[in-house]
Amino acid sequence: MVVIDGSAGEGGGQILRTSLALSLVTGASFRIEAIRAGRRKPGLLRQHLTAVQAAAEISGARVEGADMGSLALTFSPRAVVAGEYGFSVGTAGSATLVLQTVLPALLTASKPSKINLEGGTHNPAAPPFEFLERAFFPIINGMGPTVRGALVRHGFYPAGGGSLSVSIEPAPRLRGLEIHERGEITSRSAMAIVAHLPEQIARRELEVVARKLSWQEEWLQTKVVPDSYGPGNILLLEIGSERSHEVIAAFGARGVSAEAVAEQAVDEARRYLASEAPVGAHLADQILLPLSIAGEGSYRTQAPSRHLRTNAEVIEKFLDRRIRMEPSVGESWNVTVER
Numbered sequence: 001m002v003v004i005d006g007s008a009g010e011g012g013g014q015i016l017r018t019s020l021a022l023s024l025v026t027g028a029s030f031r032i033e034a035i036r037a038g039r040r041k042p043g044l045l046r047q048h049l050t051a052v053q054a055a056a057e058i059s060g061a062r063v064e065g066a067d068m069g070s071l072a073l074t075f076s077p078r079a080v081v082a083g084e085y086g087f088s089v090g091t092a093g094s095a096t097l098v099l100q101t102v103l104p105a106l107l108t109a110s111k112p113s114k115i116n117l118e119g120g121t122h123n124p125a126a127p128p129f130e131f132l133e134r135a136f137f138p139i140i141n142g143m144g145p146t147v148r149g150a151l152v153r154h155g156f157y158p159a160g161g162g163s164l165s166v167s168i169e170p171a172p173r174l175r176g177l178e179i180h181e182r183g184e185i186t187s188r189s190a191m192a193i194v195a196h197l198p199e200q201i202a203r204r205e206l207e208v209v210a211r212k213l214s215w216q217e218e219w220l221q222t223k224v225v226p227d228s229y230g231p232g233n234i235l236l237l238e239i240g241s242e243r244s245h246e247v248i249a250a251f252g253a254r255g256v257s258a259e260a261v262a263e264q265a266v267d268e269a270r271r272y273l274a275s276e277a278p279v280g281a282h283l284a285d286q287i288l289l290p291l292s293i294a295g296e297g298s299y300r301t302q303a304p305s306r307h308l309r310t311n312a313e314v315i316e317k318f319l320d321r322r323i324r325m326e327p328s329v330g331e332s333w334n335v336t337v338e339r
Contacts, residue, residue, distance in 0.1 A: 002028055002317050006035035006071075009310030013048050017101045018289060018311055020055040020075065022318035024105035025293055029076035030318075043069040047093025047119065051101040054087045058102055082109035082170070089119025092160030094126030099166060104289060106168045107145045113168045121155040121162030122193075122234050124251040127282060129164055130236055131247040136286050138245060139179075143290060144171030154225045156195055156232025157251075174290055176297030176337070182278040183242025188219050190265075194252075195225035195232045201258045205235045208262035213269060233258075235265050244278040275302045277332040284308055284335060291337045292321050298336040300328055308335075 004019050016032055023030050036042050044052070044067065052066050052073065059077035066073060085102075089095055095117035106113045122128045127136070129151045137147045146169035155162015190209045192202030202222040209215055225232070233252030238245065250265035252258070272280050277300045279287070284301035285308050291297035292315045304325045312323040324336045 002030040004030055004032040004314065004317065006032045007037040009313060010306045011038045011310075012036060012307070013097070014285075014307060014311060015314055016048055016073070017051055017097060018314045019318070020051060020101050021104045021289060022315065023075055023077050024055055024059050024080050024102070026318055027077060028318060029074070031072070031074045033072045035071050035073065037071065043071045044073070045093060046091045047089050047097060050087055050089045050093065050119070051098045054085070054098055054102050058085060058105065080105045080109055082106060082111045082113040084114040084116070086116040088117070089160065092120040092123060092155065092157040094123045095119035095121055095155065095162060095164060096129060096132055097126045099132070100286070103147070103166070103168070104293060107140065107147075107170055107290070108173055109170045112170065114165065115168070116163070116165045118161070118163050119155060120157055120160050121151060121153075121164055122232060122251070123157045124253070127286065128234060128236070128249050131249060131282070134238065135245050135247045135280070135283050139177065139283070139287050140290060142177055143174045143294060145169060145174070154193070154195060154228040154232065156228055156230055156234075159228070159230025159232075161229030174294035176291060176294045177299070178297065179243055179278050179299040180334070181243055182276060185239060185241050187238070187240035188215055189221070189238045190215060190219060191221045191223055191236045193223045193225060193232075193234050193236070195228040195230070197231050197233055197252075199224055201233055201252065204258035205262040208259050209235075209237065209266060212263070212266045233261070235261055237265050237269050239269065239272065241278065244283075246272055246280040246283065248272065248280070271302065275331045276329065277301045281305055285311060288312060288323070288335065288337070289315065292319055292323065294337070295321065295339050296337055298334060300332050300334050302332060304333055304335070
């Protein structure tokens with residue numbers, strides 16, 4: 001049985017989700033202790049518990065410790081069964097992170113699957129739906145499977161109530177990728193989304209983007225969401241290139257000006273562009289797991305975050321892989337997965 005320290009490294013919920021995903025892929029049982037021990041609210045929260053329940057449902061796993069606030073969990077999977085599943089977080093907790101827990105095992109399952117999720121689709125602590133659809137899924141599809149997503153309803157923090165569905169056409173195995181050059185930038189766009197808030201907020205955000213990045217008016221768009229359960233605001237900057245697609249998100253919050261939200265997104269976009277790396281910091285986190293399952297691959301990204309390094313440490317406990325992170329050109333780094 002693999003034993004995991006849930007407080008190690010970055011110490012967040014990603015340690016649990018990566019452990020669940022790799023347990024499903026490998027069939028290995030694991031026990032995780034000190035789950036999120038250093039957090040303000042330690043232990044399993046609703047979205048983490050939903051991820052555990054989802055992983056158990058698709059694999060018929062035996063689970064001990066699957067309770068709200070639990071600091072320890074034992075998970076023993078059986079065989080992963082493809083099919084149609086529905087999971088509800090029940091709060092604004094991230095539905096996209098629940099998806100990423102079960103997705104890796106379904107990418108090479110015996111038949112197609114469909115996952116319907118309810119909860120937070122636009123949560124500041126997780127990748128928004130657009131990031132998955134436009135940055136993450138294209139990388140996965142380049143590895144053999146075909147994954148498609150549909151956003152049914154926006155679910156902003158703290159109200160939640162969002163809905164999305166994802167269809168998965170599996171491949172016999174995942175193939176590795178080499179992503180080292182960004183190539184020419186082929187597109188730039190910014191979308192400011194507001195729900196139950198004045199559209200002027202979105203316009204102010206885009207004014208900052210246009211001024212600070214010198215982006216043309218036709219690249220800017222506002223979107224008003226009428227059917228969300230609660231108010232919300234997100235600014236999405238997209239930078240398309242020949243080899244990758246970067247999606248940068250900044251979320252509005254009470255007491256934070258529209259200009260400050262836009263400045264946050266602009267600063268991140270500038271760091272990405274200055275690095276000349278094809279893979280952004282958040283995408284680097286997300287694609288390490290599937291490349292490790294494939295057993296080969298490498299990419300150039302920005303300086304590795306503590307989150308990325310912790311993820312690598314967990315992966316190496318389940319898989320016979322070596323993950324190297326080495327400085328590359330300028331401010332970029334190479335991340336390499338080897339058997």
